[in-house]
Amino acid sequence: MRFAEIRTLLGECLRHQPGRTWLLLVLTPLGAITPALTALGLQWIVDGALTGSRPLIVGGAICAATAGAFVLAGGRVIQVQAGLVGSEVGTVLDKRIMRWCATLPTTAHLEDSESLRRIEQIRGLGPRTVTTGLAGLSVVQSGLWLVITTILLARVHPVLLALPLFAVPSILLTRTTSRRTEAARAETAERNRAEQHLFAMVTEANSAKELRLGTSGAHAAAIARRLREERTAILWRATLATAGLTLLGSLVFVAAFIGALFLTVRLALSGAVSPGALLLVATLGGQIRGQLDLLTHALTHAGRGLTMAGHYLWLRDLHRAGTSGTLSPPDRLRDGITLSGVDFSYGGPPVLRGIDLRLPAGATVALVGDHGSGKTTLVKLLCGFHRPTGGTVTVDGTPLTELDPAAWRDRVTSAFQDFSRFPFLAREAVGVGDLPRMHDIARAAGKGGAAGVFARLPEGEETRLGKALGDGVELSGGQWQKVALSRAFMRSAPLLAVLDEPTAALDAAGEYEVYQRYAEAAQEWQHATGGITLLVSHRFATIRMADLIVVLDGGRVVECGTHAELIGLAGRYARLYDLQAAAYR
Numbered sequence: 139m140r141f142a143e144i145r146t147l148l149g150e151c152l153r154h155q156p157g158r159t160w161l162l163l164v165l166t167p168l169g170a171i172t173p174a175l176t177a178l179g180l181q182w183i184v185d186g187a188l189t190g191s192r193p194l195i196v197g198g199a200i201c202a203a204t205a206g207a208f209v210l211a212g213g214r215v216i217q218v219q220a221g222l223v224g225s226e227v228g229t230v231l232d233k234r235i236m237r238w239c240a241t242l243p244t245t246a247h248l249e250d251s252e253s254l255r256r257i258e259q260i261r262g263l264g265p266r267t268v269t270t271g272l273a274g275l276s277v278v279q280s281g282l283w284l285v286i287t288t289i290l291l292a293r294v295h296p297v298l299l300a301l302p303l304f305a306v307p308s309i310l311l312t313r314t315t316s317r318r319t320e321a322a323r324a325e326t327a328e329r330n331r332a333e334q335h336l337f338a339m340v341t342e343a344n345s346a347k348e349l350r351l352g353t354s355g356a357h358a359a360a361i362a363r364r365l366r367e368e369r370t371a372i373l374w375r376a377t378l379a380t381a382g383l384t385l386l387g388s389l390v391f392v393a394a395f396i397g398a399l400f401l402t403v404r405l406a407l408s409g410a411v412s413p414g415a416l417l418l419v420a421t422l423g424g425q426i427r428g429q430l431d432l433l434t435h436a437l438t439h440a441g442r443g444l445t446m447a448g449h450y451l452w453l454r455d456l457h458r459a460g461t462s463g464t465l466s467p468p469d470r471l472r473d474g475i476t477l478s479g480v481d482f483s484y485g486g487p488p489v490l491r492g493i494d495l496r497l498p499a500g501a502t503v504a505l506v507g508d509h510g511s512g513k514t515t516l517v518k519l520l521c522g523f524h525r526p527t528g529g530t531v532t533v534d535g536t537p538l539t540e541l542d543p544a545a546w547r548d549r550v551t552s553a554f555q556d557f558s559r560f561p562f563l564a565r566e567a568v569g570v571g572d573l574p575r576m577h578d579i580a581r582a583a584g585k586g587g588a589a590g591v592f593a594r595l596p597e598g599e600e601t602r603l604g605k606a607l608g609d610g611v612e613l614s615g616g617q618w619q620k621v622a623l624s625r626a627f628m629r630s631a632p633l634l635a636v637l638d639e640p641t642a643a644l645d646a647a648g649e650y651e652v653y654q655r656y657a658e659a660a661q662e663w664q665h666a667t668g669g670i671t672l673l674v675s676h677r678f679a680t681i682r683m684a685d686l687i688v689v690l691d692g693g694r695v696v697e698c699g700t701h702a703e704l705i706g707l708a709g710r711y712a713r714l715y716d717l718q719a720a721a722y723r
């Protein structure tokens with residue numbers, strides 16, 4: 139039993155929709171009485187008619203009518219109220235899921251397929267989580283109905299007590315099929331996500347050029363087709379297995395029902411029971427099949443809802459665990475950031491191995507290395523997006539894991555090579571770099587180059603960018619990059635400023651300008667906070683300006699020093715530098 143999930147869902151419903159939830163808690167069990175009331179009513183009417191007893195006829199009619207009225211009105215009320223509770227409470231859950239996903243201190247959950255699978259199963263599905271979870275009430279209803287039915291049947295003959303027992307195989311098999319269906323869904327989730335991604339790729343403007351000029355469109359379509367075929371085959375196999383098991387369970391019960399009717403007919407013929415009892419057994423027995431369908435359906439639904447609630451709790455726990463650090467970062471760096479024996483892997487082979495490095499307060503540090511040598515990964519660890527799998531990162535001696543992640547992120551500014559193209563108003567696309575200082579974007583836009591972009595927009599900084607949230611103005615790659623760089627200038631007193639190849643889309647003059655501005659900003663940060671500026675670049679004209687150059691190879695630090703020291707070493711850095719210098723000669 140998933141008590142934690144049930145408690146969470148019920149608790150949220152009672153907290154946010156108490157009236158409706160209590161109504162459901164009362165009405166749903168009442169629904170369990172109605173089928174039995176109908177059967178009992180019919181028995182009394184028949185027996186009353188045969189014996190000429192008016193009270194029996196009237197009592198039976200009242201029972202049947204009351205049950206009918208409840209089925210007509212109560213069922214509808216339950217359905218509507220459950221929908222409303224699902225929608226209201228589900229919206230609350232959705233907001234939390236979005237907030238937790240956006241504020242999780244690390245981004246590891248977005249780069250791990252198991253976590254992505256879980257998130258996909260609840261993303262935007264809060265209402266469905268609640269309504270399917272509420273199907274648990276229908277399980278209670280059907281269970282109660284089964285108890286009442288058993289008692290009524292036992293009154294006809296004790297042997298009939300066993301009739302509902304023949305439903306047990308069906309229920310057990312349904313649980314198996316429910317698990318089988320869930321497993322098939324889980325198995326296909328990854329393929330589904332990949333297919334959606336390919337679909338988005340083919341239909342989005344960004345990738346349209348490459349898709350049309352090359353053969354990647356056909357390739358993407360072929361992969362999507364293969365994924366769809368594999369997904370369909372897995373789901374089809376699960377559906378067939380489910381149908382077969384369900385049929386088997388039903389056959390067991392149908393055989394028992396025929397036996398029960400045969401027994402009751404014999405009892406009625408011998409006068410041991412009234413003819414109305416035959417109607418009662420026929421009605422209740424006939425309903426057992428339908429009620430079992432409802433029960434199995436409710437079990438499947440509730441199981442799915444509770445699985446989704448389980449994912450919700452997993453995300454909540456992940457969020458809670460991630461926010462364990464509580465210390466505030468220092469106002470000013472005195473010593474710097476130190477990495478001791480840092481290892482990291484994304485789940486596969488190690489990507490960083492035994493990194494020992496000291497980034498002194500106030501320094502401009504350049505990370506150099508071949509593609510895939512681990513530069514961006516190291517940056518992600520310093521930003522706190524991932525945690526090392528071994529070793530520690532300390533900030534002025536305090537482990538990064540002990541700092542409040544949100545407070546640390548507030549003191550980090552970054553511009554990445556894969557920067558985001560936020561489809562907001564132009565001023566917002568810069569201002570979100572530091573929301574509380576949204577009013578003060580002019581300085582950042584000036585430094586990052588966005589001011590020049592804004593000047594050419596039809597409505598200046600009030601222009602909507604991109605097409606995703608409306609009919610905005612599409613920018614060139616370089617213009618988007620200037621907006622991203624300006625966003626990075628929004629923080630006024632960072633302890634760590636990261637520039638991970640953010641100038642790739644700019645021309646040489648543009649890049650020179652940006653680094654000049656960054657150099658000025660780095661000087662300011664150095665004086666104000668002892669902040670460290672970390673550059674990742676392949677351009678040695680930029681790298682050589684750094685106070686400290688760190689050369690990475692295969693996830694290890696192979697050289698470390700100033701430009702002059704590393705050239706003097708005549709090692710890897712010197713070779714790379716010569717290669718690039720020769721290309722410019």
Ligand SMILES: Nc1ncnc2c1ncn2[C@@H]1O[C@H](COP(=O)(O)OP(=O)(O)OP(=O)(O)O)[C@@H](O)[C@H]1O
Pocket residue numbers: 249484489507508509510511512513514515516
């Ligand atoms: N999300 C991820 N999941 C698994 N492996 C990853 C992930 N991101 C990077 N890697 C792997 O980690 C290694 C280091 O990648 P990283 O992006 O840190 O290199 P880099 O030095 O910044 O490269 P580049 O100069 O091309 O940007 C690569 O082998 C890459 O395949």
